[in-house]
Amino acid sequence: xxxxxxxxxxxxxxxxxxxxxxxxxxxxxxxxxxxxxxxxxxxxxxxxxxxxxxxxxxxxxxxxxxxxxxxxxxxxxxxxxxxxxxxxxxxxxxxxxxxxxxxxxxxxxxxxxxxxxxxxxxxxxxxxxxxxxxxxxxxxxxxxxxxxxxxxxxxxxxxxxxxxxxxxxxxxxxxxxxxxxxxxxxxxxxxxxxxxxxxxxxxxxxxxxxxxxxxxxxxxxxxxxxxxxxxxxxxxxxxxxxxxxxxxxxxxxxxxxxxxxxxxxxxxxxxxxxxxxxxxxxxxxxxxxxxxxxxxxxxxxxxxxxxxxxxxxxxxxxxxxxxxxxxxxxxxxxxxxxxxxxxxxxxxxxxxxxxxxxxxxxxxxxxxxxxxxxxxxxxxxxxxxxxxxxxxxxxxxxxxxxxxxxxxxxxxxxxxxxxxxxxxxxxxxxxxxxxxxxxxxxxxxxxxxxxxxxxxxxxxxxxxxxxxxxxxxxxxxxxxxxxxxxxxxxxxxxxxxxxxxxxxxxxxxxxxxxxxxxxxxxxxxxxxxxxxxxxxxxxxxxxxxxxxxxxxxxxxxxxxxxxxxxxxxxxxxxxxxxxxxxxxxxxxxxxxxxxxx
Amino acid sequence: xxxxxxxxxxxxxxxxxxxxxxxxxxxxxxxxxxxxxxxxxxxxxxxxxxxxxxxxxxxxxxxxxxxxxxxxxxxxxxxxxxxxxxxxxxxxxxxxxxxxxxxxxxxxxxxxxxxxxxxxxxxxxxxxxxxxxxxxxxxxxxxxxxxxxxxxxxxxxxxxxxxxxxxxxxxxxxxxxxxxx
Numbered sequence: 001x002x003x004x005x006x007x008x009x010x011x012x013x014x015x016x017x018x019x020x021x022x023x024x025x026x027x028x029x030x031x032x033x034x035x036x037x038x039x040x041x042x043x044x045x046x047x048x049x050x051x052x053x054x055x056x057x058x059x060x061x062x063x064x065x066x067x068x069x070x071x072x073x074x075x076x077x078x079x080x081x082x083x084x085x086x087x088x089x090x091x092x093x094x095x096x097x098x099x100x101x102x103x104x105x106x107x108x109x110x111x112x113x114x115x116x117x118x119x120x121x122x123x124x125x126x127x128x129x130x131x132x133x134x135x136x137x138x139x140x141x142x143x144x145x146x147x148x149x150x151x152x153x154x155x156x157x158x159x160x161x162x163x164x165x166x167x168x169x170x171x172x173x174x175x176x177x178x179x180x181x182x183x184x185x186x187x188x189x190x191x192x193x194x195x196x197x198x199x200x201x202x203x204x205x206x207x208x209x210x211x212x213x214x215x216x217x218x219x220x221x222x223x224x225x226x227x228x229x230x231x232x233x234x235x236x237x238x239x240x241x242x243x244x245x246x247x248x249x250x251x252x253x254x255x256x257x258x259x260x261x262x263x264x265x266x267x268x269x270x271x272x273x274x275x276x277x278x279x280x281x282x283x284x285x286x287x288x289x290x291x292x293x294x295x296x297x298x299x300x301x302x303x304x305x306x307x308x309x310x311x312x313x314x315x316x317x318x319x320x321x322x323x324x325x326x327x328x329x330x331x332x333x334x335x336x337x338x339x340x341x342x343x344x345x346x347x348x349x350x351x352x353x354x355x356x357x358x359x360x361x362x363x364x365x366x367x368x369x370x371x372x373x374x375x376x377x378x379x380x381x382x383x384x385x386x387x388x389x390x391x392x393x394x395x396x397x398x399x400x401x402x403x404x405x406x407x408x409x410x411x412x413x414x415x416x417x418x419x420x421x422x423x424x425x426x427x428x429x430x431x432x433x434x435x436x437x438x439x440x441x442x443x444x445x446x447x448x449x450x451x452x453x454x455x456x457x458x459x460x461x462x463x464x465x466x467x468x469x470x471x472x473x474x475x476x477x478x479x480x481x482x483x484x485x486x487x488x489x490x491x492x493x494x495x496x497x498x499x500x501x502x503x504x505x506x507x508x509x510x511x512x513x514x515x516x517x518x519x520x521x522x523x524x525x526x527x528x529x530x531x532x533x534x535x536x537x538x539x540x541x542x543x544x545x546x547x548x549x550x551x552x553x554x555x556x557x558x559x560x561x562x563x564x565x566x567x568x569x570x571x572x573x574x575x576x577x578x579x580x581x582x583x584x585x586x587x588x589x590x591x592x593x594x595x596x597x
Numbered sequence: 598x599x600x601x602x603x604x605x606x607x608x609x610x611x612x613x614x615x616x617x618x619x620x621x622x623x624x625x626x627x628x629x630x631x632x633x634x635x636x637x638x639x640x641x642x643x644x645x646x647x648x649x650x651x652x653x654x655x656x657x658x659x660x661x662x663x664x665x666x667x668x669x670x671x672x673x674x675x676x677x678x679x680x681x682x683x684x685x686x687x688x689x690x691x692x693x694x695x696x697x698x699x700x701x702x703x704x705x706x707x708x709x710x711x712x713x714x715x716x717x718x719x720x721x722x723x724x725x726x727x728x729x730x731x732x733x734x735x736x737x738x739x740x741x742x743x744x745x746x747x748x749x750x751x752x753x754x755x756x757x758x759x760x761x762x763x764x765x766x767x768x769x770x771x772x773x774x775x776x777x778x
Contacts, residue, residue, distance in 0.1 A: 518740060566740035575729040576662060578700045583721035590727055592662055 005040040006030045013048050020049040021360075023059055023342030027066050028283070028323055031134075035075070036067040055343070062344040062490075064118065064326030065134065065283050072107045072114035074152045079129040081120035081245040082436075082480040083403045083466060089128035092140050093117070099149040113152050119328055119484055120245035121284045124403035124466070125410045126169050133158050134286050137165050168287055170252060171410025174426060176397045177389055178377050179413045185259045186304050188380040192267055193310060195379075201227075201271050206383035208395045209375060213239055213331075213368030214438065214462030216394075219375060222365060226355040227272040229363035234274035236265050236317075237359060237366040239336055240281045243328040244439035245484060246464035248401045250369040252411045254281075254288050257373055258295040262319065264372025266305065267379050268365050269317040277319040278359070280336055283326055292321055328488035329538050333366045335490070346492045347536035370399050370463075389415035394455040398463075402427040404435075405469035414454060420465075421450035429467040434474055434553070439464040440481035441541035444474075444548035474553055475560060479507045481545035489538065496539030499530040503546055509569075510560055517564045520557060524550065568594065603763060605654065606647040606671060607639040610664040611691045611732060612657025614640070615749040616682040620654070622752035633763050638671075650675040652762065656749075658688040659733045663726035672739040677762070680735045681755075683748040692732040699730050743768060746775055 006012070012029040016022040026045065030037050037060050046053040060066045067075075078084065078093045093104060097115050102108040104115050123129035126138035132148065135158060144165070151161050172179065192200045205220035226234060238261065242250040253261060265277050281288060296319055299305040309315040322340055324330050330339045334348035337359050358364020367375075374396060378386050390396045394416035400423065403409045407428025414423055424432055435445050437454075438461040445452065445459070452459050468477060486504040491497045506523050509515045527543035534540050550557060572592040580590050609617060617640060623630065638647035647653070653675035659665055672678055683689040694702055707719045735741050745758050745768075754774040761768040 566736075568738045570733065570737060572665060572729075572738070575731065576727045578698065578730050579703065579727035582700050582703050582719050583727065585721050585723065585727065587723045589662065589723050592665055 003038045003040045004034075005038060005044055006034050008033050009041060009044060009048075013045075018048055019342075020051050021340070021342045023049065023051070023056065024063070024325055024339060025323060027060065027063075028325065031066060035073065036070045039068075058344050059342070062327065063324075066325055070107065070111065072111060073155070074113045074132055074158075076113065076115045076148075076152075077118035077121075077131045078116070079119075079121040079123065079127065079131070080117040080480070080484070081124055081127070082477050083124040083246065084120070084128040085476075085480055086404070086468075086472060087128045089140070092128055092142070092145060095142055096145045096149060099146060100152060112155070118284075118326065119243065119488060120247075122242055122248040122251050122282070123168065124246055124248055124401065125171050127403075131284065134283065135166055136168060136284060136287060138168065166287065168251075168255070170255060171408070172252065172256070172412075173402075173408050173410045174412040174414065176413040176415060177386070178374055178397055178399070179257070181377060181381065183260050183263065183377055183380055185263065185299065185302060186310070188260075188263050188376040189266060189270070189304065189310060191380045192270060193312070197271055200267070200379055203383050204271075204375060204378055207378045207386045208383075209371065209378060209386070210394065210456060211367060212370035212374065212398070212462070213333075214244075214441075214460065216456045216460060219367065219371055222355055222367070223268060223271055225353075226274075226363045226365045229356045231362060233276075233360075233362045234269075234272050235359040235362060235364040236268045236272070236274045236277035236319075237336070237340065237354075237364055238265055238277070238279045238319075238369060238372055239331065239333065239366060240279055240285070240369050241324050241331045241336055242282055242285075242369075242463075243331045243488075244441060244462055244464055245481075246401060246403055246436065246439045246466045247462060248403075249399045249411050249463045251285055251288065252401075253369050253373055253399065254285070254292060258292055259299070260373045260376045261369050262295060262299060262305070262372075264367075264374070264376035264379075265319060266309065266317055267375055268367070268372065270309075270315060272363070272365055274365065275316050275318075277317060278322050278340055279319055280322045280324060280330070280340060282324045286323075289321060289323070296321075327490070328484075329490040329536070332536050332538060335536070336366070337364065344490075346490055347538075368462075389417075391417040391453070391455050391457070393457045398454060398461060400454075400461065400465050401463050402465045402467070404466040405429060405432070405472070406467050416453075416455045418454050419451050420445060420454065420459060423454065423465060424450065424467055427465075427467070429469070431469045431471075432467055433470045433472060434468050434477075436466045436468070436477070436545075437464070438462045439466075440484055440545050441537070442544065444545065444552060446552045474549060474556060475507070475511050478545045478549045479504075479511050482507045482542075485538070485542035489542070493533075493535035493539060495530045495532075496534040496536075496542060499526050499534070499539065500542050502526050503543060507546070510557065513560060513562055514567070514569075515561050516567050517558075517561060518566045520550065520561070602635040603633060603652060604637050604648070604650040605634045605639070605652045606637040606650045606675060607641065607654040608656075608667060608671065609640065610655060610657035610667060610685070610735075611660035612682065612684045612689075614656070616654075616656035616685075617641075619747075619749035619752050620755055623756045624752070626756055630759065634759075647671055647674040651677065653678045654681050654745075655679065655685055655735060656681045658684045658691055659729060659735065659738060660691050661726040661728045665729075665738060668735060668739055677742045678735075678739065679743045679745055679758075680741045681745045682750055683746070685735050686744050686746060688732045688734050689748070695731045699728055703728070745770075747777070750774075 046056045107114045123138040128140045129138040209219040210216040307316045330345040335345040339345040354364045482503040486500040489500045506519045638644040653671040
């Protein structure tokens with residue numbers, strides 16, 4: 001195939017006002033038209049946007065969902081979270097590959113289809129799941145896969161596929177303070193106007209609301225710092241790049257509580273005097289684009305978004321939807337900002353923090369979906385209402401995605417201070433061996449730790465709770481997690497880029513029964529090094545699964561070791577094979593034993 | 598420090614003796630060193646097989662069967678084994694052949710290279726060690742206790758390393774000793 005330029009490139013560029021900060025959105029449109037991004041298209045984009053060619057190519061290469069070469073008309077990506085794996089995703093992948101007669105990872109000879117793996121797609125409550133042409137399909141079974149295989153084989157355009165394939169289910173199993181108290185569109189903003197901005201900020205301060213994305217920074221302190229930062233332009237950014245494997249509560253919040261989230265963003269805009277906002281949505285959640293755009297439009301028509309909000313002159317604020325492109329690291333706030341500016345998602349040096357130097361280096365409030373939702377409710381109902389539940393250091397409630405070996409996977413809202421055991425009981429977990437809280441970057445709890453409490457001061461969680469019963473191989477769980485981090489390391493700093501790959505190789509060796517005590521020692525020292533010297537949170541936490549496994553389940557690891565001594569890491573005698581073949585030798589000197597002399 | 602001298606073996610496997618040259622570069626400190634150590638098997642003594650040693654300094658990676666034998670013998674005889682220099686630690690320059698098939702290397706050297714138009718023979722004398730399919734660093738085959746990086750490590754780095762070890766301190770090279778540009 002020659003190197004064709006994208007057919008609709010001039011239309012696409014016009015639609016995005018030739019704005020280089022919209023490069024990632026432009027590339028999404030190119031992908032939608034062509035299915036890949038050609039070298040000629042990259043050259044033309046760099047010319048039209050006034051960007052160095054290398055920068056455009058760098059962006060294409062950075063994001064998993066941008067493809068620099070043709071990858072089949074139908075690209076099928078199976079979600080590779082551990083919950084998908086436990087639900088049989090690997091066998092299903094082979095089933096589909098056999099049905100379509102294609103080798104996984106290869107484009108079929110006629111260019112029709114390519115099958116591969118992708119990081120968790122956020123359908124863990126209805127897995128195993130996959131993406132086909134970026135569209136999510138859950139509840140995979142051999143029957144559903146044979147339907148999919150038929151549609152691909154008959155080259156049916158994806159728009160004509162049966163809609164029930166793409167149905168995303170919703171499972172709210174427990175609603176507490178935030179999710180059961182009504183908040184009609186505009187109500188919280190009217191409460192803000194009635195109370196006044198200063199008093200509302202004070203109320204938010206008294207609520208002691210902490211960021212729900214995981215770090216737990218005080219929200220009022222963040223907003224106050226942004227309001228105090230010099231300069232006329234400020235931005236509000238909602239982080240909906242929910243990439244932590246096992247987490248899907250933001251998906252549910254945006255599907256069913258979008259107005260409250262947008263209301264929270266608008267309140268932030270009012271309090272810090274921002275006029276533009278972004279909602280950064282992970283590309284895996286394409287099915288949320290239309291409902292979110294509809295919610296924006298509805299609010300504009302109600303005078304709750306756009307110019308002169310609530311009829312107040314000068315209260316102007318609007319929100320753009322920005323789609324990610326399959327990079328976990330963009331959930332880190334400064335990487336997200338880079339991505340929002342149309343660049344590779346490489347985390348920035350901090351400080352300065354986004355509150356003073358955020359989007360386009362302007363003061364920016366960046367919070368998680370759930371934080372904005374909580375802020376809206378606090379503006380409406382007040383700090384006292386919010387502080388009625390929780391612990392002194394973790395006020396209010398936490399919204400959780402519970403998955404894995406539980407009877408009722410789905411979304412749960414619990415007051416902070418609830419024990420992990422109570423959460424698992426409510427979800428119907430039986431015979432728990434271990435539970436991973438807050439995803440691979442979080443912590444692994446053994447069955448003896450289930451009375452610990454969900455709270456910033458004990459077991460913090462960005463949202464995910466994955467239970468593993470007695471039948472699961474915890475080494476396999478850790479192997480899945482370290483493979484995830486090796487794939488998602490952005491490659492910018494050496495401790496993380498090299499460390500994540502070393503961890504993957506060592507875990508592969510141990511799980512396959514070739515590990516030695518030396519490998520375990522290496523895992524420990526690499527983990528220390530990554531924590532101490534990585535550039536961002538991804539690297540700091542990427543060795544957590546290994547560290548927790550070794551600390552809490554060491555006998556399981558030791559039992560799998562081939563030896564306590566160092567063994568050769570490759571087959572020594574086989575390594576002499578090619579030379580034996582050419583020289584025709586087979587004497588004793590032409591062989592090497594596995595054990596030493 | 599006790600009166601007993603430390604027994605040290607050194608060898609060069611798939612290396613260039615550059616690390617040994619760097620050891621000699623510690624200059625007059627060699628005299629101080631000889632007060633503290635006694636060389637066992639080493640190119641400096643020409644003794645071929647090591648006896649029990651305290652320390653083995655090994656430069657070069659593993660490119661053939663003999664390298665593996667020598668390394669294993671040293672590992673058996675010494676208490677502390679040190680991978681010295683880039684080749685011992687990563688395979689180094691010899692490992693550049695790792696993206697080629699060793700059969701193609703042998704064929705092009707002995708059968709099809711310039712001047713071999715009349716055909717040649719790939720040496721098959723049992724006295725000669727066979728090359729491994731790929732060049733490996735030492736830690737792929739034995740436990741390595743310390744890695745002394747550099748190509749070669751500077752004389753000062755080697756001196757610092759040895760004096761630390763002799764004094765019973767865990768060797769630590771400061772910034773200046775592992776800074777190469």
